[in-house]
Amino acid sequence: MLRLLPLAFSSLALLLILGLPGAVPMAFAQEAAATAGDQPIYEVRTKDGVRYYGYLQVDTPERVVIRTPGGATIELARADIASMTEAAGTLVGQDYRPADPNPTRLFFGPTGRSLKKGESYFGVYELFMPFVQFGVTDRLSLGGGTPLFIGGDEHPFWFTPKFQVYEGTRASVALGALHFLNVGDGSFGIAYAAGTFGSRDDALTVGLGWAYEVYGEENTGQAVVMVGGERRLSRRIKVITENYFVGGDAVISGGFRFLGESLSADIGLISPLFDDEFFAFPMVNFVWKFK
DSSP, rough: TTTHHHHHHHHHHHHHHTTTTHHHHHHHHHHHSSSTTTOEEEEETTTTTTEEEEEEEEEEEEEEEEEESSSSSSEGGGGGEEEEOOOEEEEEEEEEEESOOTTSSSSBOOOOOOOOOOOOEEEEEETTTEEEEEEESSSSEEEEEOOSOOOOOOEEEOOOOOOEEOOSSEEEEEEEEEEEEETTTTTEEEEEEEEEEOOOEEEEEEEEEEEEEEEEEEEEEEEEEEEEEEEEEEEEEEEEEEEEETTEEEEEEEEEEOOOOEEEEEEEEEOOOOEOOOOOOEEEEEEEEEO
């Protein structure tokens, strides 16, 4: 019974993401409706802290006029505006949904998306594994991390280069690696290719990788398949699933992402499904994105 709990949780997450009859086609329709006549949505912040989202109608040195998704017209004096930028989120009906601040990863694994030049994030896996990632160019990012513990003669760390080879309106593909160093007498990691298909709110990610170990003269490896996805449930909540298949074994996970302006928090369950052992444990991840 215990073994069925994470399996059911992950299956439910996958069903929510794929939808009945399907979330990805629905996501395309929603995102296509996010702009009127391909007009971008702007975020206007006033100096007293108020935010407005809408289509830019008038932009002069003296005033700015925007039309909200509901059809209202708002006129603001230029002197009262702190910033005006094209919004990164999407419009569903009359509801503006801010962008996920952590779109380049699911729980642990990568998506096909990439950080843009100058963007970066700091995160913590399972409360004790901090990591950082920085966008060197619009396609190349570099990062790494190390566990928060002290003791012994060696302290392991990992680094995470990633390069996006393709980015389209409905698909993106990236190559990268997760490489661990200073682990015993050698190192190990996984080299991967990941493709994400759908929108920033509703998408399927498929990854193919090679998990390798390098210890002395021994160099072994095995193929890994990852299938994951994400679906936006509301303005502040996504459902996430991330599942790995290695030979006849699997590791499955499912849970939720809570979205802030620059902070995301993941809460879920992860479970290895091996023949000779089973356990399930919670996941708690945090990511802060900087521009």
